[in-house]
Amino acid sequence: MDNFSGPVKTDCEELLGRFQATESIRYEQFVEIWRGMDFSSIFHGKPEPNERRRFARLILSVVAPYFFPPYTFQIRVGGLYLLYGLFNTQLATPREKIRIALKDWKDVMQFQKDALNAKHYDVVYVFRKLLSDKAFYFTAMPTPLNFRIKREDGRKRKICEEFVDPPSRPQELVTTDVLEEIANVHEHYEGVKKAVFTEPDPNLNIVQQNLVPKLNSAVFTYSSWQMNRATSEQQDAGEGPSNQESSSRAQLLASIKSKSYGQVIEASKSRRHRQAELVPAAGPDISPKVSSKKKRFPSLKTRTQLRFRTQGIEDEGSNLTRLWCLSAVKDGEMEPEKKKKKFNWNPDKSSDPT
Amino acid sequence: MAESSTLICEENQHENVPVYEFMDVNSKEFHIGAFRDLWLDVLNPEVYSYSVTAPEIEDVEFMEEMGIEPKTLEELKSICSVDSLRSGHDGTDNVPSDLHLSTLKLRKRRQDYKETLTRYTVDRHEVYANEMEMTSVGKKPDDLRDLIPEGEIILTFNIMYPILFRRFKFVRAYQTLHVLGSQKLSDLRDAICCVSDLQVFGEFSNTPDMVPQFISKDHYKSAFFFFNGTFFNDTRFPECQDISKTTQEWTRTRDFPEFKTAKMEDTSFYDLKMKVGFPYLYTHQGDCEHVVILTDVRFVHQDDCLDIKLYPLITHKHRVVTRKCSVCHLYISRWITTSDALAPTDPCLFCDQCFRMFHYDDKGNKLGDFLAYAYVDPGTFN
Numbered sequence: 001m002d003n004f005s006g007p008v009k010t011d012c013e014e015l016l017g018r019f020q021a022t023e024s025i026r027y028e029q030f031v032e033i034w035r036g037m038d039f040s041s042i043f044h045g046k047p048e049p050n051e052r053r054r055f056a057r058l059i060l061s062v063v064a065p066y067f068f069p070p071y072t073f074q075i076r077v078g079g080l081y082l083l084y085g086l087f088n089t090q091l092a093t094p095r096e097k098i099r100i101a102l103k104d105w106k107d108v109m110q111f112q113k114d115a116l117n118a119k120h121y122d123v124v125y126v127f128r129k130l131l132s133d134k135a136f137y138f139t140a141m142p143t144p145l146n147f148r149i150k151r152e153d154g155r156k157r158k159i160c161e162e163f164v165d166p167p168s169r170p171q172e173l174v175t176t177d178v179l180e181e182i183a184n185v186h187e188h189y190e191g192v193k194k195a196v197f198t199e200p201d202p203n204l205n206i207v208q209q210n211l212v213p214k215l216n217s218a219v220f221t222y223s224s225w226q227m228n229r230a231t232s233e234q235q236d237a238g239e240g241p242s243n244q245e246s247s248s249r250a251q252l253l254a255s256i257k258s259k260s261y262g263q264v265i266e267a268s269k270s271r272r273h274r275q276a277e278l279v280p281a282a283g284p285d286i287s288p289k290v291s292s293k294k295k296r297f298p299s300l301k302t303r304t305q306l307r308f309r310t311q312g313i314e315d316e317g318s319n320l321t322r323l324w325c326l327s328a329v330k331d332g333e334m335e336p337e338k339k340k341k342k343f344n345w346n347p348d349k350s351s352d353p354t
Numbered sequence: 355m356a357e358s359s360t361l362i363c364e365e366n367q368h369e370n371v372p373v374y375e376f377m378d379v380n381s382k383e384f385h386i387g388a389f390r391d392l393w394l395d396v397l398n399p400e401v402y403s404y405s406v407t408a409p410e411i412e413d414v415e416f417m418e419e420m421g422i423e424p425k426t427l428e429e430l431k432s433i434c435s436v437d438s439l440r441s442g443h444d445g446t447d448n449v450p451s452d453l454h455l456s457t458l459k460l461r462k463r464r465q466d467y468k469e470t471l472t473r474y475t476v477d478r479h480e481v482y483a484n485e486m487e488m489t490s491v492g493k494k495p496d497d498l499r500d501l502i503p504e505g506e507i508i509l510t511f512n513i514m515y516p517i518l519f520r521r522f523k524f525v526r527a528y529q530t531l532h533v534l535g536s537q538k539l540s541d542l543r544d545a546i547c548c549v550s551d552l553q554v555f556g557e558f559s560n561t562p563d564m565v566p567q568f569i570s571k572d573h574y575k576s577a578f579f580f581f582n583g584t585f586f587n588d589t590r591f592p593e594c595q596d597i598s599k600t601t602q603e604w605t606r607t608r609d610f611p612e613f614k615t616a617k618m619e620d621t622s623f624y625d626l627k628m629k630v631g632f633p634y635l636y637t638h639q640g641d642c643e644h645v646v647i648l649t650d651v652r653f654v655h656q657d658d659c660l661d662i663k664l665y666p667l668i669t670h671k672h673r674v675v676t677r678k679c680s681v682c683h684l685y686i687s688r689w690i691t692t693s694d695a696l697a698p699t700d701p702c703l704f705c706d707q708c709f710r711m712f713h714y715d716d717k718g719n720k721l722g723d724f725l726a727y728a729y730v731d732p733g734t735f736n
Binding site: 003004007008010011027028031034035037038039040041042044045046047048049084085088089094095097099101102103105106109116121122124125126128129131132134136137138139140141143144145146147148149343345 | 371372373374378379380381384389392393396397401402406407412416419420422426430431433434436438439440447448450454455456457458459460461462463464465467468477480484491510512630631632633647649650651652653655656657
């Protein structure tokens with residue numbers, strides 16, 4: 001079932017991306033996209049035993065994080081609508097519930113309050129409807145935990161950057177309250193200094209005089225730069241690469257770094273045989289782990305079998321006496337062993353027929 | 355002083371809100387009773403009750419809360435109704451023909467693959483699993499006194515079977531138990547089924563008819579749970595000894611923090627401090643050790659099994675294929691023989707009838723040289 005989590009995430013992000021593009025949080029817009037993608041058919045298909053319930057659980061747990069911070073308000077609304085849609089169109093009975101952990105409940109209440117204050121009645125209605133349908137499990141942790149240490153790292157926790165507000169740490173640090181306080185302290189300090197020293201001594205000018213206005217302008221410059229960069233990137237997407245000031249500098253830096261780390265110093269002619277090799281960093285090693293499993297050195301048993309098969313001695317391989325089967329096996333009833341072809345969950349892109 | 359007490363209160367609150375210790379692996383420790391109280395503080399009781407409020411009352415409440423007209427509410431209801439979400443397909447068994455969702459593409463591939471497999475028999479173990487589910491899902495008790503109170507916590511434990519053979523090291527066999535927060539640890543202990551509880555000791559080749567009726571479960575009653583530095587011992591019966599004593603003495607000689615002991619039958623789950631997703635230990639029979647993981651802690655829901663008599667409830671069992679007699683392959687084996695000159699393998703399994711026919715003559719004399727023990731198949735719990 002874990003194999004479905006990749007495609008499920010892709011589909012959900014596609015839907016949320018389209019919702020984000022509409023720049024509205026009305027339920028009608030959401031339903032249009034939902035119907036356009038025919039999203040309720042995500043549950044259709046001939047079920048394996050228990051598959052419907054396990055799939056419903058999986059998709060609800062994949063979508064639930066979109067309802068919480070750090071995603072933007074619009075994405076959170078989209079997540080809520082998506083949960084509502086999935087909860088009501090799932091095929092398992094009794095219906096699988098949405099899990100909310102205690103640590104996230106405060107955010108949920110705050111979200112509802114914000115929606116109510118902004119008079120987004122459809123958001124509030126949808127949430128209230130889910131509550132009254134008893135669609136939630138109130139739990140300790142967002143998913144059941146089984147001490148899985150060996151899970152592939154980095155695969156599950158990727159946050160789609162477009163759904164998150166751009167980082168605004170300077171604005172969070174230097175708020176108007178903070179600026180006011182600093183201004184007050186500054187005044188107080190200057191006042192005390194003047195009271196102690198009647199003659200202003202230039203050596204005592206340790207603090208910048210116009211600290212508060214400078215802070216203010218720095219934060220303002222940063223936020224306007226951010227907005228410009230965001231809009232210029234959007235323009236870039238349509239026009240192709242163009243040289244904007246800030247991005248070009250970043251590109252220059254990146255290219256310098258890659259040149260310095262990527263270049264391998266060529267050995268002198270006498271030592272050419274000991275050419276240094278560029279080994280990729282530890283980061284990408286995680287993905288080759290999956291493919292390296294297939295390239296594992298074959299076991300002794302496999303090697304023996306291969307060797308004997310190629311030499312033409314086939315009798316020894318297939319007629320192992322089965323010690324718990326004490327009755328004699330009639331000749332001719334042994335079916336030839338079928339080679340079971342294993343299902344490949346991740347086909348290569350080149351061989352994907354769809 | 356009032357400030358410091360509210361601060362302490364807030365700290366307590368923060369302490370008992372479960373958070374991840376390692377992302378997606380396990381949580382930090384928290385007190386279960388306090389966790390429950392924190393949730394109860396923030397939730398409206400209607401939200402977790404079993405009863406459903408009448409739609410008219412709901413509408414009135416909603417209009418009051420949002421300050422809107424009935425007309426707006428009607429509009430909202432029609433826009434946000436569930437019917438708008440349903441697609442036009444009548445059959446849900448078939449994947450729709452135009453596949454643009456990647457999930458459906460994967461599912462179609464898997465379905466096509468399954469159809470190429472020639473063998474498709476209904477797994478007998480699936481049938482057992484379904485039966486087990488049927489007995490408990492959504493069950494309401496006949497007697498209202500047995501109804502689980504609203505606001506009760508359900509804990510889910512995964513109990514792993516002990517790995518005794520190297521061959522089974524790669525299979526994570528476990529059973530899942532749901533237990534109520536108000537129940538005692540001894541209730542959990544009683545509900546765990548382990549095949550080692552049923553073993554019968556003794557060599558019976560000379561006296562095959564005299565297999566004693568007692569089983570290990572009755573003989574060796576001591577057990578303990580080990581949670582977060584405390585050993586919870588079973589002291590209900592006079593035969594129970596404190597088997598954690600040896601471990602504690604050993605730790606005192608090494609560099610370990612001091613471990614505490616407590617009684618299993620006096621502690622309910624609300625008194626415990628646990629980590630979700632973290633492996634703990636259950637030992638019985640002296641050395642049969644099981645890893646126990648608390649996977650989930652949540653409030654009881656109206657769709658759960660609400661009969662208190664059925665808890666602790668087993669929801670998942672790892673089923674083992676039973677091993678049949680080597681002779682007839684029909685009956686489940688009850689005897690295991692070693693150093694048997696007559697048998698093809700060492701050790702060898704026999705069912706009762708084949709065992710007697712094979713090893714004893716008409717008068718009941720023992721033929722040949724062998725040692726026979728009573729065998730309990732791990733599949734007895736299927």
